[in-house]
Amino acid sequence: MTKADIVVEIAKSTSCEKAVVSTVVEAFMEGVKNSMIKKEDVFLRQFGTFVVKKRARKVARNISKNTTIVIPEHDIPAFKPSKNFAAKVK
Structure with missing residues (x-):
């Protein structure tokens, strides 16, 4: 949709x-x-919550170049559905 x-x-x-x-x-x-x-955060009763999640700093690998890179700590937007909404989707 x-x-x-x-x-x-x-x-x-x-x-x-x-x-x-x-x-x-x-x-x-x-x-x-x-x-x-x-x-x-944005709370919508009976629907869900739009939240800002914090991702921790981590070390990752670039497989094609065989090197390691550091991904810094950062925030990402996320959505968490309400229990009623999630149950109806299941």
Whole structure:
């Protein structure tokens, strides 16, 4: 499912114009991104949580050059579904 599909689905179920729904979806996504850039988690009850995970520093190997490289500690965005949501997917 794409963002356009989501906009069409919401527009059908709410009888709102696609342009309005598209603006709301874009604003929602921008809000989530801005919160995560600030290292803040976003909690959506009955859906899940967008979290910022910290990856530890590690040593990896470049197999083609047979060398080792150090990957520094860094943050990554992640999504953790709620228990209800995860149970329905199973």
